[in-house]
């Protein structure tokens with residue numbers, strides 16, 4: 317229960333920051349100023365928006381399927397929020413450390429699609445319907461390259477446990493029960509004979525441990541943009557064609573929940589990308605000879621220092637990715653539906669399949 | 684022949700150049716345009732940075748002789764009614780009362796003979812043609828650089844320039860009526876005296 321509340325609180329905080337950042341970043345990239353009035357530099361704008369939404373009337377269209385309409389936002393948010401349960405925030409801090417975390421996450425986040433369809437169908441609105449259909453088609457399609465990209469990381473790590481995957485990517489690896497004698501080699505190739513187990517830092521991140529995962533990372537990142545309906549894959553909510561897509565009929569609190577779910581999804585996919593590919597909560601600084609930067613910036617496992625360092629590194633890497641998501645949104649135009657499907661089925665999926673194969677071969681070099 | 688606007692590397696390059704563009708704008712966001720007049724040497728040289736002007740807090744200066752809100756310097760007005768007559772939309776309302784005594788001169792030396800109990804300009808009707816300012820013989824009706832004077836109540840768009848309170852205006856009217864009566868009485872007396880004589 318405590319973990320639930322803490323995660324929810326932290327998520328709300330991050331989403332508020334993100335919503336504000338989105339507006340500011342968008343403004344700066346377009347030579348505008350963004351919010352300036354509420355609070356210093358407009359920093360309370362997102363809070364004010366949420367307060368405004370909470371006071372609004374909750375309108376349910378007369379012709380809507382009331383049960384589906386009411387339930388959908390809750391289901392969407394619950395599906396995304398459930399994904400956070402298995403995210404390790406620091407060496408000894410994970411809301412629910414289950415052994416098949418990666419599998420669970422993929423499964424539970426897919427539930428999102430059901431909620432989207434309920435919202436679109438239940439609204440009894442042509443735009444919502446079209447938006448929901450596009451959204452479902454897109455998410456279901458992009459789950460395949462995303463899943464394959466995740467699979468290649470899982471094959472390299474030989475684990476479905478996010479916490480185990482995290483430990484493998486840093487100098488603290490041998491402190492994880494069951495991995496006391498495991499070793500990391502530079503680029504994952506044992507033959508090179510350079511042992512990076514105690515060097516840690518960036519050299520043990522998955523994209524360095526097995527450089528083939530860099531390709532996986534890019535595939536996953538592209539697919540995750542599509543899964544969270546972000547530009548340039550925002551055809552489900554293309555404002556210029558569909559008004560707002562599946563949530564066009566929503567107002568007030570329910571709209572706030574959908575909004576929250578959308579931004580939570582962004583945070584979640586970035587967290588997963590960081591954990592699987594970019595060294596999770598591990599520091600990027602390696603130990604160099606007597607200068608043990610990695611140990612200094614990791615803290616001691618089980619103590620407060622390690623939790624603080626872990627959360628700091630995890631969040632800073634996540635925010636870098638989130639910034640990239642924002643920048644992509646304000647840089648690239650929206651794809652057409654056929655281009656979207658072309659990219660998914662004819663480009664990303666075959667490449668992801670090849671990467672899975674190569675990742676299997678790479679794993680042979682690592683042992 | 685190979686078309687050099689397709690292919691993997693071309694696409695990657697063009698994607699990266701897009702990111703570079705937004706990033707360069709993002710990086711220059713600490714700079715801002717300054718609100719300068721168009722004649723300023725800097726006006727056309729501020730290519731980088733945010734272009735937004737925080738309007739009520741900052742404003743680009745307006746030309747000195749632009750057409751904006753009217754102002755009447757009532758002390759210099761001789762209440763000649765020329766402005767009201769020329770106004771194409773009839774937005775100037777003037778009432779005049781003849782003065783009974785000497786009420787001084789305007790700053791350019793013209794003698795003032797009339798009071799203006801009403802001198803109203805309805806800015807909501809005004810079309811800023813500027814005709815009234817050109818005909819004004821004493822140059823007391825002028826355009827000011829104020830252009831932002833929207834009101835919640837349209838009645839507030841009527842500007843009252845008179846310097847007389849209603850009581851004072853009433854008093855002046857009565858004074859004038861009394862003077863007229865006295866003059867009429869004097870005339871009648873003179874007439875009677877002539878008839879007699």
Ligand code: SF4
Pocket residue numbers: 753766769770771772773774775804808809810811812813814815816
């Ligand atoms: S500017 Fe033109 S419209 Fe306005 S008060 Fe003067 S004469 Fe009338």
Ligand code: SF4
Pocket residue numbers: 755759760761762763764765766767777815818819820821822823824
């Ligand atoms: S023209 Fe000038 S002097 Fe004459 S009434 Fe109008 S403002 Fe007064």
